[in-house]
Amino acid sequence: MASMKIDLERVHAFLTEFQTTDCSIVLVTSGGTTVPLEKNTVRFIDNFSTGQRGAASVEYFLERNYIVLFFYRLSSTLPYQRHIKNIFEESSQSNQDVYLDQYHKHQKSLLLIPFQTVADYLTGLQQLCCLLKPFGRSALIYACAAVSDYYIPDDELTEHKIPSGQNELIIRLKSVPKLLGAIKGEYAPNAFVISFKLETDEKILEEKCLQSADKYNQDIIIGNMLKTRTHQVRIFERMEKQWTIINRLQSNSEEKEIEYHIIEFLCNKHRIYQNSNQ
Amino acid sequence: MASMKIDLERVHAFLTEFQTTDCSIVLVTSGGTTVPLEKNTVRFIDNFSTGQRGAASVEYFLERNYIVLFFYRLSSTLPYQRHIKNIFEESSQSNQDVYLDQYHKHQKSLLLIPFQTVADYLTGLQQLCCLLKPFGRSALIYACAAVSDYYIPDDELTEHKIPSGQNELIIRLKSVPKLLGAIKGEYAPNAFVISFKLETDEKILEEKCLQSADKYNQDIIIGNMLKTRTHQVRIFERMEKQWTIINRLQSNSEEKEIEYHIIEFLCNKHRIYQNSNQ
Numbered sequence: 128m129a130s131m132k133i134d135l136e137r138v139h140a141f142l143t144e145f146q147t148t149d150c151s152i153v154l155v156t157s158g159g160t161t162v163p164l165e166k167n168t169v170r171f172i173d174n175f176s177t178g179q180r181g182a183a184s185v186e187y188f189l190e191r192n193y194i195v196l197f198f199y200r201l202s203s204t205l206p207y208q209r210h211i212k213n214i215f216e217e218s219s220q221s222n223q224d225v226y227l228d229q230y231h232k233h234q235k236s237l238l239l240i241p242f243q244t245v246a247d248y249l250t251g252l253q254q255l256c257c258l259l260k261p262f263g264r265s266a267l268i269y270a271c272a273a274v275s276d277y278y279i280p281d282d283e284l285t286e287h288k289i290p291s292g293q294n295e296l297i298i299r300l301k302s303v304p305k306l307l308g309a310i311k312g313e314y315a316p317n318a319f320v321i322s323f324k325l326e327t328d329e330k331i332l333e334e335k336c337l338q339s340a341d342k343y344n345q346d347i348i349i350g351n352m353l354k355t356r357t358h359q360v361r362i363f364e365r366m367e368k369q370w371t372i373i374n375r376l377q378s379n380s381e382e383k384e385i386e387y388h389i390i391e392f393l394c395n396k397h398r399i400y401q402n403s404n405q
Numbered sequence: 406m407a408s409m410k411i412d413l414e415r416v417h418a419f420l421t422e423f424q425t426t427d428c429s430i431v432l433v434t435s436g437g438t439t440v441p442l443e444k445n446t447v448r449f450i451d452n453f454s455t456g457q458r459g460a461a462s463v464e465y466f467l468e469r470n471y472i473v474l475f476f477y478r479l480s481s482t483l484p485y486q487r488h489i490k491n492i493f494e495e496s497s498q499s500n501q502d503v504y505l506d507q508y509h510k511h512q513k514s515l516l517l518i519p520f521q522t523v524a525d526y527l528t529g530l531q532q533l534c535c536l537l538k539p540f541g542r543s544a545l546i547y548a549c550a551a552v553s554d555y556y557i558p559d560d561e562l563t564e565h566k567i568p569s570g571q572n573e574l575i576i577r578l579k580s581v582p583k584l585l586g587a588i589k590g591e592y593a594p595n596a597f598v599i600s601f602k603l604e605t606d607e608k609i610l611e612e613k614c615l616q617s618a619d620k621y622n623q624d625i626i627i628g629n630m631l632k633t634r635t636h637q638v639r640i641f642e643r644m645e646k647q648w649t650i651i652n653r654l655q656s657n658s659e660e661k662e663i664e665y666h667i668i669e670f671l672c673n674k675h676r677i678y679q680n681s682n683q
Contacts, residue, residue: 172449215508230492287604295577
């Protein structure tokens with residue numbers, strides 16, 4: 128599990144094409160981050176995240192003509208690819224061409240940028256936000272990766288695999304530096320910033336969202352519960368101090384995914400944001 | 406990340422078909438195991454394992470007419486599927502049909518059984534080995550999953566997501582009960598048992614293999630280094646006290662995967678084992 132550096136020249140070249148247009152552009156972060164427990168990493172701490180939400184959101188942003196930087200955990204869910212079943216599932220081939228066509232239609236507006244560890248993520252987030260600064264209010268940061276809260280700093284990591292013969296193992300982790308506040312504070316001050324808060328205890332969800340908004344100044348924070356995240360989210364707009372709840376009927380498989388509704392909501396809010404104060 | 410119980414009736418029905426034949430049968434365990442840090446699991450400890458070795462080995466066992474139970478970590482690499490590129494890679498479609506054909510050819514001899522947590526794995530390994538007991542010396546157990554050495558017992562797990570606001574987090578883990586010794590000792594006494602030992606420090610690899618063989622009575626133990634595992638393994642036969650080193654030239658991409666050579670070696674040894682003492 129080696130560290131993955133971003134090829135910044137590649138990102139810069141991609142962005143340059145769109146600099147003079149009036150495109151909206153979004154950075155979608157997706158998937159969990161890993162926390163290595165050894166330098167030669169055999170063991171690591173991970174966050175639950177399939178990357179499904181990020182991958183689905185990318186498709187809906189592309190449909191709304193956004194340019195997308197997809198900053199995703201390696202081997203997490205990919206847009207379009209997520210619909211294609213593996214060879215062990217039945218009707219394997221049936222819909223592959225539909226999604227391949229959709230991908231080809233939007234291919235030029237999408238850049239894939241993988242990461243692996245929480246350190247990769249933190250460095251990459253800062254670099255990518257700084258590259259989006261010139262886009263001002265046209266840039267949207269959609270931070271939906273599940274970022275580890277604790278890690279072992281590099282200089283405290285043991286070199287080799289932790290031996291297996293002990294009765295007990297004690298792991299001491301430090302809190303991960305929070306960069307979320309620095310996005311609007313420093314890296315891309317005019318970007319429209321959205322982040323997610325996942326909880327398992329419903330009683331504390333709204334309070335945690337409010338605390339986060341207070342601390343990091345996101346424009347919008349989206350609260351969701353681990354168990355109900357695919358059919359309910361609670362969206363808080365910081366400036367308006369306003370909650371919106373989006374529900375998706377579980378019973379109706381014909382209904383669009385919840386990410387469709389989330390992105391529709393956000394794109395409307397982003398349009399208002401772009402038109403204000405210009 | 407819910408617990409995954411094995412559908413034992415399904416496995417039993419699959420095995421029944423082969424009980425009266427003189428087939429050889431192999432249980433391949435594959436991928437890492439997760440260690441939840443919370444009951445409502447957001448965070449977990451993982452072991453590095455793509456499941457590549459297990460998935461490749463399955464294909465070579467099937468080519469040698471083994472019946473295969475593939476006990477694999479959910480979302481780790483799948484046999485045949487592993488060759489099929491995703492839609493973002495070029496030449497996406499080119500070889501899909503070849504591997505689909507190979508899969509269809511061997512489909513009836515292969516049963517996929519997924520797991521997720523280390524607790525799932527331990528329960529499942531015992532159950533599956535017990536189901537293989539009637540196959541006597543025709544059964545081969547190929548334990549190549551990367552099993553966690555430490556975990557938090559269920560009754561010590563916190564219910565909800567660990568809060569993120571603390572400066573430090575201390576995790577206390579207990580050692581995982583070792584079942585490897587019980588395979589030959591109890592579950593499937595006549596099976597031919599192979600396990601793997603992965604290390605990052607070359608100096609201790611052989612010693613660790615010998616210690617493991619001493620403790621758990623596997624017939625064969627295969628040592629490999631994290632960095633060189635795709636082109637070198639050291640195989641130790643416990644009874645013969647004999648080392649065999651298999652090297653694969655890295656430079657020659659035409660050469661067969663190392664798993665081809667490992668399985669060839671093991672099948673020969675298994676044949677000798679089956680013919681002795683009968």
